[in-house]
Amino acid sequence: MPDVEDVLKEVDRNMPTTIEKLLDLISIPSISSDPIGKPGIEQAARWLQDELSAIGFEARIVTTPGHPLILAHAGGTTMADTAGLLFYGHYDVQPVGVAEDWTHDPFGPQILEEDGRHRFYGRGASDSKSQLWTFIEGLRAWKAVHGGFPARIIVLLEGEEESGSQNLPAFIEACREELACDIAFICDSDMWLPHQPALTIQLKGLVHEKLTVFASNGDLHSGAFGAVAANPIRILSGILAAIHDEDGRIAIEGFYDGVDPIPSHAREQWAALSRQADPLEKIDLRGGVIEAGHSPLEAIWGRPTVDMNGITSGNQGPGERSVIPGYATARLSFRLVEGQDPEKIRECFRRFVRSRLPEGCSAEFEGANGSSAVTMPRDNPFVKAAARGLEKEWGVPTVLKGSGGSIPLAQQLKDTVGLDCIAIGFILPDDAIHGPDERYDTERLHKGIRSWVRILDEVQHMKR
Amino acid sequence: MPDVEDVLKEVDRNMPTTIEKLLDLISIPSISSDPIGKPGIEQAARWLQDELSAIGFEARIVTTPGHPLILAHAGGTTMADTAGLLFYGHYDVQPVGVAEDWTHDPFGPQILEEDGRHRFYGRGASDSKSQLWTFIEGLRAWKAVHGGFPARIIVLLEGEEESGSQNLPAFIEACREELACDIAFICDSDMWLPHQPALTIQLKGLVHEKLTVFASNGDLHSGAFGAVAANPIRILSGILAAIHDEDGRIAIEGFYDGVDPIPSHAREQWAALSRQADPLEKIDLRGGVIEAGHSPLEAIWGRPTVDMNGITSGNQGPGERSVIPGYATARLSFRLVEGQDPEKIRECFRRFVRSRLPEGCSAEFEGANGSSAVTMPRDNPFVKAAARGLEKEWGVPTVLKGSGGSIPLAQQLKDTVGLDCIAIGFILPDDAIHGPDERYDTERLHKGIRSWVRILDEVQHMKR
Structure with missing residues (x-):
């Protein structure tokens, strides 16, 4: 045989x-x-x-x-x-x-x-x-x-x-x-x-969200109205910039509900692995913001994240177009750990966005995926x-x-x-x-x- | 005749x-x-x-x-x-x-x-x-x-x-x-x-700037590296969100150098015009941030502005792509008033951006226009x-x-x-x-x- x-x-x-x-x-x-x-x-x-x-x-x-x-x-x-x-x-x-x-x-x-x-x-x-x-x-x-x-x-x-x-x-x-x-x-x-x-x-679990912020008007001439009308790029940038705090934690209310700290046995095993070799050595980590209190490996394997995958608004070139766009779109993904429910995370995010929208502006959401860790x-x-x-x-x-x-x-x-x-x-x-x-x-x-x-x-x- | x-x-x-x-x-x-x-x-x-x-x-x-x-x-x-x-x-x-x-x-x-x-x-x-x-x-x-x-x-x-x-x-x-x-x-x-x-x-004078922020890596899988690697959308959003303060003033150091307050005779003439009729009545001003202390007409005619005309990075659809992009691009225009030099304004902006770049990340600028008021x-x-x-x-x-x-x-x-x-x-x-x-x-x-x-x-x- x-x-x-x-x-x-x-x-x-x-x-x-x-x-x-x-x-x-x-x-x-x-x-x-x-x-x-x-x-x-x-x-x-x-x-x-x-x-x-x-x-x-x-x-x-x-x-x-x-x-x-x-x-x-x-x-x-x-x-x-x-x-x-x-x-x-x-x-x-x-x-x-x-x-x-x-x-x-x-x-x-x-x-x-x-x-x-x-x-x-x-x-x-x-x-x-x-x-x-x-x-x-x-x-x-x-x-x-x-x-x-x-x-x-x-x-x-x-x-x-x-x-x-x-x-x-x-x-x-x-x-x-x-x-x-x-x-x-x-x-x-x-x-x-x-x-x-x-x-x-x-x-990890996974949730995708496509967010479009609509200003109160359609496209406008940026010279004529830039000083006074809502700019959706500015609004969207403000919302995205508010997602992480200075410690690299997610500032979305309710995001960490149900998330337990990484168990100490896991932290120890991962620390031992990290001492043995660095699987991230080919990646330049400069400019990244790792959640405070966690090693890179802990952040990747054990902590939930919000990632921005794409953004689009207004003039895409090749030349200049002096416009205040009517809307701006961002695509985000959420990587979840045990204890997080994908649909609850989606709702937290949507609430977070809506609470930051100026009067007269609106948001549309398109969701995809939705799996748990x-x-x-x-x-x-x-x-x-x-x-x-x-x-x-x-x-x-x-x-x-x-x-x-x-x-x-x-x-x-x-x-x-x-x-x-x-x-x-x-x-x-x-x-x-x-x-x-x-x-x-x-x-x-x-x-x-x-x-x-x-x-x-x-x-x-x-x-x- | x-x-x-x-x-x-x-x-x-x-x-x-x-x-x-x-x-x-x-x-x-x-x-x-x-x-x-x-x-x-x-x-x-x-x-x-x-x-x-x-x-x-x-x-x-x-x-x-x-x-x-x-x-x-x-x-x-x-x-x-x-x-x-x-x-x-x-x-x-x-x-x-x-x-x-x-x-x-x-x-x-x-x-x-x-x-x-x-x-x-x-x-x-x-x-x-x-x-x-x-x-x-x-x-x-x-x-x-x-x-x-x-x-x-x-x-x-x-x-x-x-x-x-x-x-x-x-x-x-x-x-x-x-x-x-x-x-x-x-x-x-x-x-x-x-x-x-x-x-x-x-x-007004006019300056256009195209800004591209490069992260320390190229495109990366957002699940594998989102928790640790620099995300240029997040960095660019942070920079754009910092351009205006809460009062709608431009927070770029040096931006207002040489700018005098609007003369009182002009303010009075414009206020009289505004009382007569509102040329902005067709525009929904909700969600706009008018510089504190100024009427809409003063902001448009008499105060310098920074306007975001376009933004692009990463996944543009139609479907999802779980990526941390390698770079993100924004297009901005600056509308200048008397006393502002277009090339000095360009330099102020570039300095502002560079001072906010995390280590390991870089910025490229492409300038267009450059006229005074x-x-x-x-x-x-x-x-x-x-x-x-x-x-x-x-x-x-x-x-x-x-x-x-x-x-x-x-x-x-x-x-x-x-x-x-x-x-x-x-x-x-x-x-x-x-x-x-x-x-x-x-x-x-x-x-x-x-x-x-x-x-x-x-x-x-x-x-x-």
Whole structure:
């Protein structure tokens, strides 16, 4: 009977094809939050359905009022009757943003040798096409060598993660029985260090708000009326500037209701991790305002934040236009910790804005997302098995870490299906996810695939 | 010999053609601040050259490194040897802005009957194609009846007024002898009330600044780094929110250096005007912050201001993008009063911004414009003649007023050619100049043309 080494050899052998296919997938512009991405979304969904079918999955495209999901099943040969593993990834990507800010073609990836690494650039290179490709290729190699899987496998690929997962809750509710299994592996998270793997066992909640402040008039000539009429840029700037106090705390009334201090055991573990290495060393923290009394890691993993993602009003150039705009728009995201309710946070924010609006001006809000923070159990046997598998591949202990990011799916799977989730992934801080020149490298792709093979092997040998 | 009534009759007779031609001119998209406007600029310049030539002017297109000017001359028959009148208008227009904010086609004007007025909408309808058309048609009618002009006439039409008049100073310097005359009539200003004409004898200076704040990193994932990294929207909002204090005064150090209090005689005249009627009644002043201790009219005409014209950063939609942007941009304009030097004001602002930048962040500035305030002499005989002419047409006294707007030309003509300027125009507050649905009406066009005929007649009978 073949063993794990045989599967790892199959992974190694197939790398040229693995890379070629991945670059093909990255070249599909599957942007979910912009209508221009719709053809790319559909193309990527079919592409993935075909790949999963080729490995032997019963794979189908599940349509939603938004973008489709791919749901694929395969029976297990070892723990077939009882155990089931769900692998989650998302195939949609963020918008490009400002095209001129990219040095590389966001949808024309190539392998480039840089600093001894084989890098590839592209929107979705890191978040999250390479990531989902690690487990699909791991499953492929396993199947190729063993002729089957060590457990019943469910693969779930989402097409709306970057646009708020609006249709995911209804899908999970509708397919709750089909999704039932023992553990969900969410492959959309990061490593602790470039060569030290991690399980993310704490995720933040997420709320998006789009706020538009309307002045009491439409656009006006700024010379004629600038001295007397409401300027929505000025009003919006004042509101945004009031969100944080001088200590970097959120000044929105009620924002911290229900938030407990970070437990001392967590603070200690995180402090020990920080002493070992600084995962933020590639990021210039100058100019940032970290909440007083907290280390950077505590602020990111353990404290709720308000982030401004975009602002627009009036003249966008290229030349000058002497106008007082009629309205100004800001987009904000809120990252929540345990104890915070997304809809209550939304209401606090809206109250905060309304209370600061001058007479005669008005505000319109458009909300998206709305998920709570989740914490995963450290003592789950799958957590331990996954940690062992990662450790064997990377040769260093697996870190149990928190995150500043959010995966609304985790809360929904827990609430609806009763499923615990473990986030495993191989993103690094300088992958520029969501930014221009998003990137990944072939070494992490390779070791990522091998990691999943080792995790499957550990799961196969788990005592149940 | 024909008299003024004959010329006025010719104006009345020709109105259908006058309107038809004007709508044709407005339909040319002569946007000066955006490269897309270049063909429209060139078309409008030729159109106007042809019209002036048809009236008997020696009209030429003067090229510049930017957009061309039209300079036209005609000899006088009455005061030919000594007196010369310069008529200034600009044929370029503001950009459309947000196209969806317009109810009417910005470049497809039609006459619509509304509230008993015959209105037409379009970019440049009010600012300033109808305005320049009033004096061209006035001159045409005069010439048609008299066969010549009562004085030597210079017509100067600019194509860069809405984009900073960057090439006007060099042109004036180069053509200073050709521009020498007795008075310049600048037709780019407003009435006091819908049926009460005005001479604008005080204009503000103007400085534009485009400010970009760069954070210490490029775009970052807002979940991963929002708690710790600099957010340029937050920094820029803080800077913009600090520009005004609670009393509506500008908190930029040095901004008021050299600014004297508004003289009491001016305050008294303006207060008397305000008691008579409220020219701002169509504007909702709620939410505006008027500098403490000043009436709205004093703030507009007599006090310097800082106005935010535009802001842009990060996600512009349509969907969400969870990003901390790498940079944020704001566009501001400064309206100056006597005693303020434009370049000193620019420096004050840049110092203000730099002193508020967190460590690791930087700012880039792009400056445009730079003109001082000007005040015109009340006792100039042409001021008196023009006031008499306007009064005869409108049947009510002509108001000598200030303005919140700026016409950099006035300072340049004074400094370089020693020429005094009188701003006369027929704009009203609800013409929405620079905004969507910019408009004008045929009654003002008609009476505006007649006004210039009466002014020419007064000038003809001036004692010299």
